[in-house]
C-alpha cells in the first residue's frame with residue numbers, strides 16, 4: 563500500500579496552485595508594487611548602529627510594543643483604537659480568517675480583487691463568495707453587493723481601497739453603505755494608502771465592524787514583512803489569540819521602528835512615485851490602441867488590443883522588463899496587464915520597449 567498526498571490533503575488544497583512568484587533576476591522589476599528606491603546613506607549608517615546593539619539570542623517582544631507605539635504616532639491611528647501586527651498583511655488576513663472560520667462561514671470580496679482573500683479562505687476551510695465589479699469602470703455593483711450580503715451573511719468582507727489589481731478606489735459612500743448592511747466584519751485593506759487620496763483610518767470608532775488593514779510593503783519595506791490591523795480593541799483581543807506569539811521578528815521590529823522614525827524619507831519617495839504615476843499614465847494614454855485605467859495606487863492597469871497581452875508581456879520580458887500579466891486570471895481582466903510605477907529611468911525603459919512593440923519595430 564502506498565500512501566499518497568491525495569489520501570489526506572484536503573481536496574480544496576489540492577485544487578489550489580501555490581502563489582506564483584516569477585524569477586526576476588537581472589530584470590527591471592515592475593510586477594509587484596515595490597518601492598524602487600533604497601535608503602539614503604545616513605539611514606543605512608543609523609541602521610547598522612541599531613543592528614549592532616540588537617541581540618537575537620532572545621525571543622522578540624511578543625507584543626511589538628515600541629513598534630506599535632511608533633505606528634500609532636506616525637500613521638494617525640485614532641486614540642483608543644487597537645493595533646495588531648502581522649508578518650505582512652497576508653498574515654493578518656489569515657489571522658482574521660482563522661478566528662472566524664467554521665462550518666458554512668463565508669468570506670466575501672468583490673472580484674477582481676486581491677487574490678489572497680480567496681486563497682486564505684480556502685486554506686482555513688471557509689467558503690469564498692465574490693461579487694463581480696461593474697465592467698465599465700470597476701466600481702462596486704451595489705445592488706449585487708447588498709443582495710450578496712443578504713444571501714451569504716458573510717462573516718467578513720474584504721474591500722481593498724484602492725483595489726488591486728484595478729487601481730481605482732471605490733465610492734466612499736458605497737463602502738459606508740456596506741459597513742451599515744454587513745452582519746459581520748468589514749476589513750478595508752489600505753495597502754496602497756501611501757499613494758491614495760482617501761482613507762478610512764479616521765472613521766475607526768464610528769462603526770463596530772470596521773477594521774483598517776495596512777502594510778509597510780508598498781511604502782518601501784516589503785522585505786521586512788510588516789502589516790498592521792487597526793480597529794476596536796475587543797475584536798483585536800480575539801484575533802490576538804490566534805496570532806503566533808513571536809510573529810514579528812526582532813530584526814523587523816527594530817528596523818521598522820527606526821525607519822518610521824524617518825517616515826518623511828518614505829513619504830517623499832511615495833510623492834516621487836505619485837509624480838511618476840502621472841507621467842506614466844500620460845505616456846500610456848498617448849499610445850494608440852491602449853486603454854488605461856485611472857489609478858490611486860503605485861501601479862497602472864492597462865488593456866492592449868484583443869489577444870495581444872501574452873505577446874506584449876513576453877516581448878517586455880525579452881527586453882528585460884517584468885510586469886504582471888492579468889489576462890486570463892479573470893474574465894473582466896481580458897487583455898489586461900499591470901505595471902508598477904518604478905523610478906523614472908525604469909518607467910522610461912518600460913515605455914521605450916512598449917512603444918517599439920506597438921510601432922511594430
Ligand SMILES: *Cc1c(COP(=O)(O)O)cnc(C)c1O
Pocket residue numbers: 595649650651652653676722725726751753776777778779784787788789
Ligand atoms: C500587496 C497587497 C497586500 C499584501 O501586503 P503584505 O503586507 O506584503 O503581505 C495586501 N493587500 C493588497 C490589496 C495588496 O495589494
